[in-house]
Amino acid sequence: MTIRLHDYWRSSASYRVRIALAMKQVDYERHDVNLLKREQVAPENLAVNPQGLVPTIEIDGHVLAQSLAIIDYLDARFPDPRLIPADAFARAMTLQRALVIAADIHPIDNLRVLRRLSEMGVDQAARDVWYRHWIVEGFTALEAMAGSGAFLGGATPDLSDVCLVPQMYNARRLQTPLEAFPRLVDIDARLTAIDAIAAAHPDQFQPAD
Numbered sequence: 657m658t659i660r661l662h663d664y665w666r667s668s669a670s671y672r673v674r675i676a677l678a679m680k681q682v683d684y685e686r687h688d689v690n691l692l693k694r695e696q697v698a699p700e701n702l703a704v705n706p707q708g709l710v711p712t713i714e715i716d717g718h719v720l721a722q723s724l725a726i727i728d729y730l731d732a733r734f735p736d737p738r739l740i741p742a743d744a745f746a747r748a749m750t751l752q753r754a755l756v757i758a759a760d761i762h763p764i765d766n767l768r769v770l771r772r773l774s775e776m777g778v779d780q781a782a783r784d785v786w787y788r789h790w791i792v793e794g795f796t797a798l799e800a801m802a803g804s805g806a807f808l809g810g811a812t813p814d815l816s817d818v819c820l821v822p823q824m825y826n827a828r829r830l831q832t833p834l835e836a837f838p839r840l841v842d843i844d845a846r847l848t849a850i851d852a853i854a855a856a857h858p859d860q861f862q863p864a865d
Contacts, residue, residue, distance in 0.1 A: 665861035665863065762823065
């Protein structure tokens with residue numbers, strides 16, 4: 657079985673899927689889609705993802721987009737380790753935490769939103785302030801949601817942890833102050849020390865040019 661991931665090295669959503677694949681030890685082929693060159697809206701990418709986004713995965717004869725939908729499929733197809741609990745309440749809590757990032761922070765800090773702000777005359781400094789504002793707002797809520805376990809998911813990482821790692825990477829890249837989020841910083845440190853998660857880091861996929 658050949659699995660193909662349409663991916664951009666610094667895409668947060670793609671990073672989530674790479675983490676899930678690595679944790680589940682699933683081999684795959686990468687097809688790079690350069691967002692800065694707008695390859696996501698080229699006919700080749702639109703043919704597999706009509707939204708003109710990444711990631712997209714080709715698996716089991718299916719084509720799937722949207723990182724959380726992809727990870728949900730991977731969790732059903734390759735259940736070890738499980739990232740979305742089977743218990744109804746635990747599943748809802750995991751999704752609640754994950755969606756703070758995937759629905760509330762990431763979409764309004766996405767490259768296409770930042771491009772639109774630029775087209776409206778918002779300068780780089782103001783766009784950076786915008787970006788950090790939404791991270792801080794989301795992280796403030798997530799810090800309060802974090803329990804006392806080693807990870808957001810408790811004793812083992814779950815989908816919300818998979819979402820946290822890329823968002824922490826972005827927060828640091830944009831020099832977001834993190835002193836108010838000690839639990840998130842500690843959890844991220846534990847997560848990024850896991851070999852499979854480290855293997856999915858953008859630095860491992862950055863093009864040479």
